[in-house]
Amino acid sequence: MNLLHLSLNLLRRDWRAGEWRVLLLALVLAVGSLATVGLFADRVRQALQQQAQSLIGADLRITSTRAFSSAYREMAQARGLQVVQSRTFPSMVAHGEQVLLSEIQAVEAGYPLRGKIEIDDGDVHATKAIPARATVWVDERLLRRLDMQVGDEVGIGARRFTVAARIVKDIDQSVGFASFAPRVLMNEADLAATGLVQEGSRISYRLLIAGDAKQVKDLRAALQKHLSGNEKMEDVRDARPEIRTALERAEHFLGLAALTAAILAGAAMALAARRFVMRHLDGVAVMRCLGAQQTQVLWLFLYQFILLGVVAVLLGGLLGYVTQALLVESIASMREAILPQPSVLPLLKAAVSGFALLLGFAFLPLLQLRKVSPLRVLRRELGLPEASGWLIYGLAVGVLALLFLWHAGSLKLGLAVLGGLLAGLLLFGWLAWLLLHGLARNAFILDSHWRHAFNNLARHGRSAAVQVVALSLGGMALLVLTLVRADLLQSWQGKLPPDAPNRFVVNIQPDQIQPLRDFFARQSLPSPELQPMVRGRLLSINDRAINGDSYLDQRARALVEREFNLSYMEQMPAWNELTGGKWWGRGGGEQLSVEEGIAKTLDIHLGDTLTYDVAGSRFTARVTSLRKVQWDSMKVNFFVIATPELLKDFSASYLSSFYLPPDKVRAGDELSRAFPNLLLIDTGAVIAQVRNIMDQIAQTVSAVFLFTLLSGLAVLYAALLSTQDERSHEAAILRTLGADSGYLRRLHLSEFAVLGGLSGLFAAAGAVLLGWVLARFVLEIPYQMNFSVWFIGVIGGVVVVTLAGWLATRRITRLPPLRILRAD
């Protein structure tokens, strides 16, 4: 009890003397930034998830060509989940003399379960309601093609409806490109009166399910066993490959941002702990001299650390919560999006990480204090025992490694960053030491204060190297984030240029190719690239017959149970990337190229032979290449491509994607009229949604970047404080020996400039290397080195460190030397 009392008393006194402030500040900042990033990322992740959910209007969607067994609804309701059903079917919509084939969707109250439909009924707004009885909502295409306005009447089947609103933003659209026709939304209660639902009608049934995530997952697992061949289940992850890619990248990226903050916080704490240790050597030596045992010294600090940890975690958590709330408020699109409240998990994660950082970076070095020799009371030159240093650094690295893997959320990302960091630490430390000594040896040609500065840095080679390493670590993390961020954005936005294809046209017959090209020419549109398409069913892999039962994975089952869209071509599409095997040249014989994702799903490897059934005749060919496909390119992509020799004799239709500028929207309508059999699909809406998600991610990352920057400044602050005692002592002696404050200022600024320049140089080198590793192996985007990073690194390092150094030391150059010497 006495020890606890003494410990708290020491803590109180140390706090009064400012000893704990740096460590607490670093820890609060660490927990604060982790909590901010965690909470913010959690909210954005939830929002992204919800937004992606709005594409299917639910958490889970089952589609079928037949009415559902009532058991499905009961199973969902038994789990406390919300369920609504909708029926979709093609039908003519009549307005005056004109009729147009449209996709009619009849919905129940409560639809959609996720997301909101945006309508214009004189006022553009999002709504959770459905059309009132005897009214319909229709999309822009229908209004335009039938030359009508909101308020007009239309006939659907045997019933007339008033168009009550225009659909501005639709959700729950068909997956794939089935949604080619204009959309009409009506009330389920009116459906019977239309007389359109009869035996043999082509109706697509949809069951939308939403609610507690765990229950949805359970239901999904339970339903998987019950689904028949014509029933398809999808959630947001398999609804659209492009959304899945966006979500996965977002998670990687936010993980990386959280990681950066953790690295910087660790560096700041290590520096703060080092200062704390150095300032407590004398005190511990005196206590040891007065009879304190090692365990007593240990407990003295342990009590303080536990208390410090608890206070820091509470303050940091609070800071994180407030900051992320302010952050969300400050970004207009986030504020409008009304992000969901964060879960408590990121706070717990930040708290545990905070304690781990304290343990790894601060407490373990402090353990050394208990080994301080009591002889130091007589011989002040005795410092810390060195023997256990390796163990302590090893443990710190271990703690960091675990945190990395945890925060990265991906083993690959964690290991890449950790590997880069460790390599950087050792290399930077060694190089810094070497450079400082080299510079000092050659400094005789320089002015007196520069010479003095270089000699000073070389004399404290180890300590200066530690500072350079810490600062370059901060700088590296900041530069990596800017670099990777820029690359990622470039990669994403590069994939979706403003003129990305926004229309798909399918079902083009061979004899329509030339007339179609002529039509495009008349409309002053670039001639479309046409791809042949042959539909075939996969029968066997390596002569092993396959069907839905051959796979456990639902996606794999769905894939083999339907017909594949096969294509043939001589050249690989430019937006595809070869990842295995070799692409065929002209006259390639009988070969197949498979998209790597589907190859993995269906367990297809290079060299396997695949047998397909096309319109009753079979062909077999070997897989000679694997491709990676940019699904978010909005261009025509095929899972399987064959050599022309293999498929050219089968009857094929053609398809194409093209960009239709907003001022030529009517050309699309004319195309439909001129070629009635063609299906023209408007992918513009999908593009807009994907782009919206990407914009939000970009904004999030920019905001998170601000916090990494703050943590970087904390490192700088701690680094400056860690040498302040030594610096002021030296300044006092120099002033006693006649140095004026101008000389001291020049000396300090020169030292900081060298430290900053070296740190910046190393930070740039590390960032380039790590950026390349991350881009190449983790994010899988092409990496182009940005040369300005070297310039920004070095100049930024010099300016920031010199400025911060000047702010921290300007007082020292003005204090009377005796005051400093007496205080020592």
Place this chain on the structure above:
Amino acid sequence: MAAIVQAVGLSKQVLSGDSPLTILHDVTFAVEAGESLAIVGASGSGKSTLLGLLAGLDVPSSGSVLLQGADMFALDEDGRARLRGELAGFVFQSFQLLPALNALENVMLPLELAGAKDARQRAEDSLQQVGLSARAHHLPKHLSGGEQQRVALARAFVTQPKILFADEPTGNLDAATGSQVIELMLELNRAQGTTLILVTHDENLARRCGKQLRLAAGQVI
């Protein structure tokens, strides 16, 4: 009377570059309880090294030290710390007060480490004995050198040690203040019957001790 401090064949060697350097060579002596011993010699003669070994702050290359019959170097680091806590008080040239603790708390420190219940009361009494009650709540940096050394004396005597080790206690003080501090130390020493082992190069101070041990180049002369 039995010897309370006994040094037997005490030697200390350190490596200077590659060659060994002898700092203390075969020092043997004994001090009886209540006696005072001044260790004198020029700078670098090994005075502080000998004091460090006697207090168990450092370990010798050979030889042993018995404090109240207990072999210091048969104990581990913690055992020596415990023995110091029980038997010894210290006064240093550079005062060695903890800067974060005020005068009273500095005096309480050895009592709290020993788990004493009445630490505050005893520390206040001890501060009163050195005439610093009024300054009890001042931090060391707000005290003069003489006052800081008086706090150090209060801290040294508060545990009523059997032995007081003092390393150049007036080295950082002007003559007048130094003289006051010495008077106070000797008075407390007499009052408590403490054995005093003092390192100094002040011959006047040395003469006031019952015995003198003269060192030159690490050997007793």
